[in-house]
Every structure is written in C-alpha cells, then in structure tokens.
Amino acid sequence: MIVIEKQENSRRDVRIEIQRINEVVSFPPVVAEILQAMSDADVTMAKVTSIIESDPALTAKILRVANSPFYGLRRDVTNIAQALRMLGLDEIGHLLLTCQMKSRLMSLNSHQHIRLEQLWKHSVAVAAVSRLLATRFRIPTDGKEYTAGLLHDMGKLVLIQYFPEQYVSIESMITQESISDIDAEQRVISISHTEIGKQIGEKWRLPKEYLEVMQYHHRPSLSSNHSLLCGVVRCADLFCEQWGFGMGEQKEDFTFDNEAAGIILDAVPQMGKLPAETVNGELRAAFEQQFEHLQVLM
Ligand SMILES: [Fe+2]
Ligand SMILES: [Fe+2]
Incomplete structure (x- = not known):
C-alpha cells in the first residue's frame, strides 16, 4: 500500500515536472511552420522558399547538403528555389526538419x-x-x-x-x-x-x-x-x-x-x-x- 502510494506520488511529481518542462523544450517555431506547410496540399514553392530564406544559416546548410555527392546533381545548387526544383518539396522538407531539430537538440545546455x-x-x-x-x-x-x-x-x-x-x-x-x-x-x-x-x-x-x-x-x-x-x-x-x-x-x-x-x-x-x-x-x-x-x- 505504502509502495503504491509512493509510486503514485512520484508519478504525480513527474507529471508536474513534465508540464513545466514542456515549456522549456520548445519545438523550433520554423519547424512547426514547415510541417504545417508540408501537410497543406496547396503550399507553394514560394512560401517554402521564403520560410527557409528567412534564416541564412539554415539556407547555407540546406545548400551544402543539396550539393553533397549523395544526390549526384550535375549542376551546383546555388539557391533555395533551385534546390526545391531539383530535389522536390518533400526532400527539402525532410532536410530542413532534420537540420533544425539537430541544432535545437545540440544547443541544449x-x-x-x-x-x-x-x-x-x-x-x-x-x-x-x-x-x-x-x-x-x-x-x-x-x-x-x-x-x-x-x-x-x-x-x-x-x-x-x-x-x-x-x-x-x-x-x-x-x-x-x-x-x-x-x-x-x-x-x-x-x-x-x-x-x-x-x-x-x-x-x-x-x-x-x-x-x-x-x-x-x-x-x-x-x-x-x-x-x-x-x-x-x-x-x-x-x-x-x-x-x-x-x-x-x-x-x-x-x-x-x-x-x-x-x-x-x-x-x-x-x-x-x-x-x-x-x-x-x-x-x-x-x-x-x-x-x-x-x-x-x-
Ligand atoms: Fe527508438
Ligand atoms: Fe522508443
């Protein structure tokens, strides 16, 4: 009985803790925006381009990955609109999500x-x-x-x-x-x-x-x-x-x-x-x- 009570108490504490933590481990707003944009069938390339280009560090990362030998693209990819045309919205969306989540995780002190x-x-x-x-x-x-x-x-x-x-x-x-x-x-x-x-x-x-x-x-x-x-x-x-x-x-x-x-x-x-x-x-x-x-x- 005591054990159950103790477990119940620690469970309650952890839940309160987690409520508080939720506010700390925020999801990068740009990622939420991208996920939202990707699930919208009418999303335009222009919209995604502008979300990405609003962040220069992100733009640089996407271009670096898009130019990696993995994709085997014949031409250099020099801007986001071109990356989107050559790799497609889904692929760029995945790259974006991955890069953003990585920097979020690695920036945790x-x-x-x-x-x-x-x-x-x-x-x-x-x-x-x-x-x-x-x-x-x-x-x-x-x-x-x-x-x-x-x-x-x-x-x-x-x-x-x-x-x-x-x-x-x-x-x-x-x-x-x-x-x-x-x-x-x-x-x-x-x-x-x-x-x-x-x-x-x-x-x-x-x-x-x-x-x-x-x-x-x-x-x-x-x-x-x-x-x-x-x-x-x-x-x-x-x-x-x-x-x-x-x-x-x-x-x-x-x-x-x-x-x-x-x-x-x-x-x-x-x-x-x-x-x-x-x-x-x-x-x-x-x-x-x-x-x-x-x-x-x-
Ligand atoms: Fe797992
Ligand atoms: Fe698991």
Whole structure:
C-alpha cells in the first residue's frame, strides 16, 4: 500500500515536472511552420522558399547538403528555389526538419551531450531506415515515415535532459535485468518515454499521425488510425538497434513474428515472400550505402 502510494506520488511529481518542462523544450517555431506547410496540399514553392530564406544559416546548410555527392546533381545548387526544383518539396522538407531539430537538440545546455548525440544519431537512422523500408516494399505510409522516425523517441529527450540520474538507472536496469526500456522507465520513474513523447508532441501541436507514433511505436496495434506507420517505424527501430544505432534497448532478431512486422505483412504480404534475414540484409546494405550522406545529418 505504502509502495503504491509512493509510486503514485512520484508519478504525480513527474507529471508536474513534465508540464513545466514542456515549456522549456520548445519545438523550433520554423519547424512547426514547415510541417504545417508540408501537410497543406496547396503550399507553394514560394512560401517554402521564403520560410527557409528567412534564416541564412539554415539556407547555407540546406545548400551544402543539396550539393553533397549523395544526390549526384550535375549542376551546383546555388539557391533555395533551385534546390526545391531539383530535389522536390518533400526532400527539402525532410532536410530542413532534420537540420533544425539537430541544432535545437545540440544547443541544449546539457551535461548529457553524449546521450543526446546518441539519441540524435538513432533518430536520423530510424528515419532513414523507415523510408528505405517503406520504399522497398511500397508500404502505403504516405511519405510520413521519415518524419515519424525522426520524432518517435523524443520522449527520451526529456528523460535524458531533465532526469539524467534516473536515465542512468534506467540504462543499467535494462542491461542488468534484461528488461525492455519501457519496463525499466516505469519502474524507475513511473512513466514511459512513449507517454512523455505523447505529451510533448501535443504541446508541440504535431499532426495526429506523429503523436500516435510517439505514443504507440512499441505497441503499434494499439494505434487507432496509424498502426501501419507505427509498425514501419518500430521495425526500423529494431533494425537500428541491431546495427549499432540503437538507444540501449534489448537487441531482438528481426522475425516476422513480431507485432510490428505482422502489421506490415497484413498490408503488404509480398514482404513475407522473402526470408526475414534477407529483408534485414537488403535493408542493411541500402542503409550502409546512404551512410556517408546520413553522417552529414548526424
Ligand atoms: Fe522508443
Ligand atoms: Fe527508438
């Protein structure tokens, strides 16, 4: 009884803390504007160009990435309008979101730099693998999988930044007791990164599909409208954990028996025609091919 009461109290405290934190970890306003603009079918190139060009440092970064060998463009890209024409709105939107979120994360005044960096690399890797997976098997996720991958673990940002001691205990509990990150978080701090992610996402006014991914990526079947998107991100999450870009979760072999893969197979049965190891191997090779480009974003 006392334990339950104590847990209830610490849970309440953490919630109050998180309410306060939401005000501190603000989402870069330009990112919110871009996400909004990208979900609007009538958005004009001129509008996106002007959002980007209002920030000279951002403009320089986008041009540098657009000129990297990854895109193999024959001509030098010298301005944002040209970058948009050559790479398309979606690609520029993703670059923009990635650059902005990276500078936001890295500007946090934190003694937790190594962990924040690990979280960032993990986010970019999951975003890239989600896209590779969706493209390879034509999974109908509407081009939302990259952004969803980038955002999925933002609840961990709060844990790392504001509950560093508890985060260390969570990490050691995962390895010592071989339990999931969610279980360890519940035991140490009585709230999971998925629940915190949902709260932060609501505060940031993110579109519903991203909120669901932040909340349900560990249990995609619980998502009411976006279980496929959650499933894609979760599979990418498991691959990244195996390939050395994880966040210290237990490593699991990728099999078609897991919940996330099951949801994808229901939507895209052709993925099941290949053995699970072949799916893993193909995606890993594609990820490694992109790696040089991804490092610029990491
Ligand atoms: Fe997670
Ligand atoms: Fe993750």
